[in-house]
Amino acid sequence: MSNEIIKTAEEARQNPAYKAALVELLYQFADDDLIISFRGSEWLGLAPHIEEDVAFSSITQNTMGHATMFFGLLEELGEGDSDTLAHERTAGARRSSTYLEKVNGPGSYIGEPDYDWALAVVRNFLYESLKRIKLEAATNSSYEPLRQIARKALLEQTYHLAHWRLWIEQLQDSTIEAKGKIRMRLEEASREFGDALSLGSKAEEIHRFNLLIDEETLKNRWLEKVNGVLKEKFDSIPKMVLGDGRRGEYNEDLEQAIGIFTEVYMSDTEAVW
Amino acid sequence: MIPLTPDEEILEVLKTVDDPELTNVSVYDLGMVYSVSITGSRVSVTMVPTFAGCPALDFIERDVKNAIENLPWVVECDVEFSFEHQWTTDLITDEGKVQLRKLGISPPPENYRVGEEWTVDCPYCGSSYTSMDNVFGPTACRSILYCLDCRNPFEAMKPVIVEEEETA
Numbered sequence: 001m002s003n004e005i006i007k008t009a010e011e012a013r014q015n016p017a018y019k020a021a022l023v024e025l026l027y028q029f030a031d032d033d034l035i036i037s038f039r040g041s042e043w044l045g046l047a048p049h050i051e052e053d054v055a056f057s058s059i060t061q062n063t064m065g066h067a068t069m070f071f072g073l074l075e076e077l078g079e080g081d082s083d084t085l086a087h088e089r090t091a092g093a094r095r096s097s098t099y100l101e102k103v104n105g106p107g108s109y110i111g112e113p114d115y116d117w118a119l120a121v122v123r124n125f126l127y128e129s130l131k132r133i134k135l136e137a138a139t140n141s142s143y144e145p146l147r148q149i150a151r152k153a154l155l156e157q158t159y160h161l162a163h164w165r166l167w168i169e170q171l172q173d174s175t176i177e178a179k180g181k182i183r184m185r186l187e188e189a190s191r192e193f194g195d196a197l198s199l200g201s202k203a204e205e206i207h208r209f210n211l212l213i214d215e216e217t218l219k220n221r222w223l224e225k226v227n228g229v230l231k232e233k234f235d236s237i238p239k240m241v242l243g244d245g246r247r248g249e250y251n252e253d254l255e256q257a258i259g260i261f262t263e264v265y266m267s268d269t270e271a272v273w
Numbered sequence: 274m275i276p277l278t279p280d281e282e283i284l285e286v287l288k289t290v291d292d293p294e295l296t297n298v299s300v301y302d303l304g305m306v307y308s309v310s311i312t313g314s315r316v317s318v319t320m321v322p323t324f325a326g327c328p329a330l331d332f333i334e335r336d337v338k339n340a341i342e343n344l345p346w347v348v349e350c351d352v353e354f355s356f357e358h359q360w361t362t363d364l365i366t367d368e369g370k371v372q373l374r375k376l377g378i379s380p381p382p383e384n385y386r387v388g389e390e391w392t393v394d395c396p397y398c399g400s401s402y403t404s405m406d407n408v409f410g411p412t413a414c415r416s417i418l419y420c421l422d423c424r425n426p427f428e429a430m431k432p433v434i435v436e437e438e439e440t441a
């Protein structure tokens with residue numbers, strides 16, 4: 001069935017194995033975008049200068065829009081209402097990468113945040129580079145609704161990636177302090193970014209059903225893409241010392257995030273926003 | 274006067290529904306209306322969203338529905354956003370460009386190529402002596418620029434186009 005195109009959710013639901021792999025992949029897309037948007041939103045009002053505040057919040061809002069599109073696809077497949085999926089799933093049911101879930105730094109944006117801009121730059125650059133490759137691959141997916149969303153997201157994501165690429169290019173050419181901070185965060189990412197590059201427990205089916213490219217190709221394309229920009233290059237595929245979020249592993253950072261972003265929603269789950 | 278056909282009537286209504294974040298620029302002129310189909314007294318409108326993260330989409334959906342249902346012969350109007358077709362800034366009409374300029378927002382650059390830096394003329398004085406202040410603006414679809422001639426800050430619609438050849 002490798003060249004067959006599945007045009008609708010109804011069609012996908014007729015093949016349980018296909019649907020299971022598709023749902024798994026869509027949760028990975030949706031949950032990654034949701035959590036990186038949340039971590040981005042915590043920076044609101046704290047970015048290094050006002051133009052960056054406008055840019056970062058715009059990217060964050062739009063990335064949340066991408067998460068909404070992916071949750072919409074899950075809704076069509078019978079997984080439940082988008083808002084419920086975003087708010088009511090437990091930490092262990094989520095498929096986001098543990099590295100993307102990490103707090104921005106010590107403190108809270110409500111109290112005294114001591115967030116690290118180098119982490120924001122490195123994390124977003126590495127993630128947007130990966131998202132680009134995954135979206136490009138998804139434009140050739142066997143699932144037509146995913147192709148459409150990928151094409152849509154790619155038009156916008158161009159701006160997101162260009163933004164973070166500019167930041168990392170400039171900082172790695174900047175002061176000794178800036179270079180040192182970027183280097184430290186890249187070293188950290190070489191230990192922690194690994195699960196972002198994983199396609200989880202259904203990686204084999206995801207590839208076999210032609211939903212996306214295989215994991216090895218994904219990893220290699222990502223490595224080549226980021227190393228093309230970085231001065232301090234990764235010498236191998238990053239490890240996942242924080243755990244494998246694709247397999248339901250998580251840390252207290254994810255619980256902290258869920259606690260905050262569901263607080264208002266949980267105060268009145270019947271409210272219409 | 275020749276009476277309007279139902280299709281023409283619907284289009285005229287759509288030209289009066291403004292984007293909530295762009296006064297006097299209709300959703301029709303922004304290129305967001307993909308198709309209209311009429312079955313008796315039921316109308317369905319298929320629209321294409323501008324940016325995925327645009328919070329105005331729900332309001333637009335509601336406003337379009339209400340405006341069309343105000344027509345005496347319409348019993349019900351369904352509005353649907355579809356991802357099957359993509360919105361690009363090439364879909365903005367000439368009238369849309371005129372109205373955008375009146376708001377101090379330049380239409381997107383023509384002949385833009387994806388990934389390239391771009392520039393537009395000042396919507397106030399027409400000068401091309403402008404600089405990019407921030408690709409990201411107050412809404413996802415807008416950027417912030419500055420005119421070095423008349424010394425006014427202004428905005429522009431971000432170019433969004435489909436690449437000729439998708440890079441793999």
